[in-house]
Amino acid sequence: MTQEELYSILSIEESYRIERTISTGNMDKFQEAICAFANDLPGSRKKGYLLIGVLDDGKISGMTVDDTLMKKISGIRSDGNILPLPMMTTEKVSTPEGDVLVVEVTPSFDTPVRYRGRTFIRIGPRRDIATPQEERILSERCAASLPTFDTHPCRGAKLDDLDIDAIIKDYLPRAVDASVLANDHRPLEEQLASLHLWNLQWNCPTNAALIMFGKNPKYFMPGAYIQYVRFKGETNAGAILNERRFEGSLYHILPLLDNFIRDGIVTRRPISVSVLREKDIVNYPFKALHELCMNACMHRDYQSNMPTRLYQYDRHIEIMNPGGLYGQARPENFPLVNDYRNSVIAEMMRSFNYVNMFNHGVTEVQDALRENENPPARFNVDLVTAFSVIIEDDAKSYEESIVDISLVATAHQLATNISSHVKDLIISINTSEHTKESLQLATKLATKSRQYFDKVSLKPAIQSGLIQMKYADAPNHPDQKYSLTDLGKAVQIILKGK
Structure with missing residues (x-):
């Protein structure tokens, strides 16, 4: 590292990437900082720097870095206190104002990283111990680079647990070119394996196959259903006016859900806008509800026992699915960046034209609501274990409906x-x-x-x-x-x- 590069780093205010200190003996502090940089909770993938010999205001203190200090700090990597081992380099940079020992830490892909069993993270310029929810974020980010849950084998299931007719007659022709399919004489299991619906090693269906085409996916994944509840009033404390469960494979319940939204939730009513003219008012645009429900089914965490919730109140609807933002998607970049917790399910839903996978969903929802004169959808992306969105009834249509x-x-x-x-x-x-x-x-x-x-x-x-x-x-x-x-x-x- 050159002096110019060091001065450039010194100009950055202390943040989740920078920690300054003039201490040379507090090894706990050093190792906690390295652990926190390796975890990279914000997910920026930018390197972190521990700067030994720098004051809090960014000025070089004038210390001298000797070989003993270099060896002591370099030994942090392999002393076994930080696991998995961090990727770090240690370098002395000499300047006219004094020496600086720069510890450069590369964010780890194998998170959470722990120092003596505790997971340290940086929240802005502050270092702290991660909460269970923050550890889950780090774990999911690690899993994002590995095969997703829907590709895992469901070792208790068999071929008879799948709706084979639906797969052969409806899905394979959509997923595979007709000429390729006509010349494919492999056993069905091998054909399914090529589409991540079968695991040849364990000779069983994958979770994706059961979720999309299973005869009873709820048997293997208890939360794999959609719960609709119509409450009176604006809270869950109101009386339940209607309740319905959509159980079964996504292949069977998604068309039923669409029909239910169209016939049971979306309402049209004529409203007079002048003495001689009327217009139809829709409480919620079907396109917006369809897109939000499909996304909830596509992105939800199927390992959770919580169902996908579609709750309707007098003036708004809340859709909640288990599993918060996943992988590269974070609160600060949503909805510009998308990631797929269930990549195989997403691809199958795209084949059936339920989703487009162009990352335009949120934009299309907001456009549909605006055209119908509804307030914009409100997304709660701060929940760690769930994701929710609220859309409000067309206020104008409500007011007009109560007028004679x-x-x-x-x-x-x-x-x-x-x-x-x-x-x-x-x-x-x-x-x-x-x-x-x-x-x-x-x-x-x-x-x-x-x-x-x-x-x-x-x-x-x-x-x-x-x-x-x-x-x-x-x-x-x-x-x-x-x-x-x-x-x-x-x-x-x-x-x-x-």
């Missing part, structure tokens, strides 16, 4: 004729009840006079039938509150749509 269509003509007329002060008031109020003070604060009318607010906003709105009082017979009731009438809701929809 017979009020539309009157509402259009009022929306044109009422004053700007009344318009601001109607737009500011929601369907809940409000006090006079909260209404005044919510409007754009900048005045401290309640009398003026009453005169130009509140009373005209009440007289026009747009706002109602909770205690209509006692206008000065101490607990008086105000809310929109049905006509007020219709006018609000029209005003918000302009």
